[in-house]
Amino acid sequence: MKLYNLCIHELHEKLKKKEVSSIELTEAVLERIERLDETLHAFITVTAEDALSAAKDADARISSGDELTPLTGIPISIKDIFCTKDIPTTCASGILKDFIPPYDSTVVKRLKEAGAVIVGKNNMDEFAMGSSTENSAFNITKNPWSPDKIPGGSSGGSAAAVAAGESFASVGTDTGGSVRQPAALCGVVGMKPTYGRISRYGMIAFASSLDQAGPVTKDVKDAAIILGVIAGHDPLDSTSINKPVPNYLESVQGDIKGLKIGIPKEYFIEGVGKEVADAVKDAALAMEKEGAVVKEVSLPHTEYAVATYYVVATAEASSNLARYDGVKYGYRIDEPNDLMDMYCRTRDEGFGAEVKRRIMLGTYVLSAGYYDAYYKKACEVRTLIRNDFDEVFKVVDLILAPTSPTPAFGIGEKKNDPLQMYLSDIFTIPCNLAGLPGISIPCGFSEEGLPIGMQFIGRSLAEDLILKAGACYQGITDWHLMSPSL
Numbered sequence: 396m397k398l399y400n401l402c403i404h405e406l407h408e409k410l411k412k413k414e415v416s417s418i419e420l421t422e423a424v425l426e427r428i429e430r431l432d433e434t435l436h437a438f439i440t441v442t443a444e445d446a447l448s449a450a451k452d453a454d455a456r457i458s459s460g461d462e463l464t465p466l467t468g469i470p471i472s473i474k475d476i477f478c479t480k481d482i483p484t485t486c487a488s489g490i491l492k493d494f495i496p497p498y499d500s501t502v503v504k505r506l507k508e509a510g511a512v513i514v515g516k517n518n519m520d521e522f523a524m525g526s527s528t529e530n531s532a533f534n535i536t537k538n539p540w541s542p543d544k545i546p547g548g549s550s551g552g553s554a555a556a557v558a559a560g561e562s563f564a565s566v567g568t569d570t571g572g573s574v575r576q577p578a579a580l581c582g583v584v585g586m587k588p589t590y591g592r593i594s595r596y597g598m599i600a601f602a603s604s605l606d607q608a609g610p611v612t613k614d615v616k617d618a619a620i621i622l623g624v625i626a627g628h629d630p631l632d633s634t635s636i637n638k639p640v641p642n643y644l645e646s647v648q649g650d651i652k653g654l655k656i657g658i659p660k661e662y663f664i665e666g667v668g669k670e671v672a673d674a675v676k677d678a679a680l681a682m683e684k685e686g687a688v689v690k691e692v693s694l695p696h697t698e699y700a701v702a703t704y705y706v707v708a709t710a711e712a713s714s715n716l717a718r719y720d721g722v723k724y725g726y727r728i729d730e731p732n733d734l735m736d737m738y739c740r741t742r743d744e745g746f747g748a749e750v751k752r753r754i755m756l757g758t759y760v761l762s763a764g765y766y767d768a769y770y771k772k773a774c775e776v777r778t779l780i781r782n783d784f785d786e787v788f789k790v791v792d793l794i795l796a797p798t799s800p801t802p803a804f805g806i807g808e809k810k811n812d813p814l815q816m817y818l819s820d821i822f823t824i825p826c827n828l829a830g831l832p833g834i835s836i837p838c839g840f841s842e843e844g845l846p847i848g849m850q851f852i853g854r855s856l857a858e859d860l861i862l863k864a865g866a867c868y869q870g871i872t873d874w875h876l877m878s879p880s881l
């Protein structure tokens with residue numbers, strides 16, 4: 396077993412026993428990046444020097460016998476949407492290509508305080524808008540399982556890096572599926588916690604009522620470790636939940652006897668690949684064998700989720716992205732004729748096509764005369780979708796469903812068909828609209844050899860339960876142990 400194939404909890408044991416040093420781990424990961432990333436493009440920025448110096452500090456702490464956290468000395472990466480002090484934070488956009496934040500986001504601050512070693516910033520779709528990482532202003536990330544396939548998105552760089560052993564974990568963001576969908580398509584674990592469980596401070600905003608950070612890891616136990624470090628109240632984010640953070644490492648133990656799992660019939664519709672549907676059904680059978688009680692449930696408003704999302708998300712995006720005007724920070728054109736010319740050309744040159752499409756859509760749905768017909772209506776339908784989940788959670792503890800209707804698709808295949816691209820998030824979006832926690836877990840492979848993922852969705856703040864179900868599934872299957880040969 397190569398070092399880069401190991402999980403965080405395994406590396407932690409090795410670090411404690413001094414069988415390996417943080418410097419060795421960091422060098423192993425940097426060597427992987429050096430060798431693979433010219434092709435994979437999972438990173439926008441690699442911070443080798445800072446990483447080696449953080450690793451040295453971690454090793455000093457380990458040899459001094461200090462108390463260690465499960466993340467001490469572990470090399471990880473971060474989606475380039477999280478502000479990192481003195482390190483470029485681009486959001487994969489031309490408009491922020493030279494932006495260097497003067498502060499760390501809360502997520503990054505907590506990871507650093509826990510002793511994690513940050514090796515770089517992962518590629519993504521510009522402003523997290525996309526499902527394939529083809530909307531990055533820099534490069535297209537490749538799927539480590541097949542270089543002509545997309546890795547999913549928008550946290551495609553995070554998922555590809557973890558799958559390829561270029562980092563041991565990453566933190567991404569999930570507004571409509573952007574952690575879970577790339578995790579599914581790259582064969583790793585991706586978790587979106589309850590809205591508000593993790594602070595959004597210093598996380599560049601796309602759609603503020605939906606955005607949530609979440610771990611991308613090799614297995615469920617590692618997701619519990621990362622979540623335990625980054626979750627929790629933050630006075631700097633008024634929407635962060637002020638409730639204690641459970642010990643998630645305790646959640647990943649124990650059995651699931653009597654656990655009631657609902658399979659929503661609306662998630663097995665036309666357009667869902669047979670291999671995907673079969674893999675999820677097999678997983679349900681495996682859970683039944685472990686003592687879970689599986690039954691069919693209905694989430695009747697699922698068919699409206701994508702339309703609702705693209706009204707709410709674009710409305711919020713158009714407002715959030717108004718701040719990029721060439722005045723305060725980010726790109727500004729040279730020699731404008733006047734103020735209006737500066738605004739217009741800065742935004743025209745700085746933003747990519749998908750971002751412009753969403754700003755226009757969002758401005759339209761919020762405009763006087765259309766607000767009631769589109770934005771207000773979407774907010775009402777969002778409540779119906781949330782109510783669907785409330786009803787189902789009266790009879791089951793968890794929902795099990797496919798994460799994505801198909802395995803990874805080809806690079807360029809959906810790029811010019813935004814509607815097809817939007818539909819790839821049909822099963823992840825409802826969870827964001829309802830603010831609920833979800834976790835995507837590898838559950839098989841297609842005939843072509845591409846990973847398939849399934850997700851557990853839980854009640855608000857039931858992270859512990861979805862982690863437990865996920866860990867139980869991984870205890871009886873070995874899909875998560877497969878890695879691409881690179």
Ligand code: GLN
Pocket residue numbers: 523524525526548549568569570571572573574601708820
């Ligand atoms: N793919 C969806 C979109 O394009 C979700 C993105 C996300 O979760 N950030 O908006």
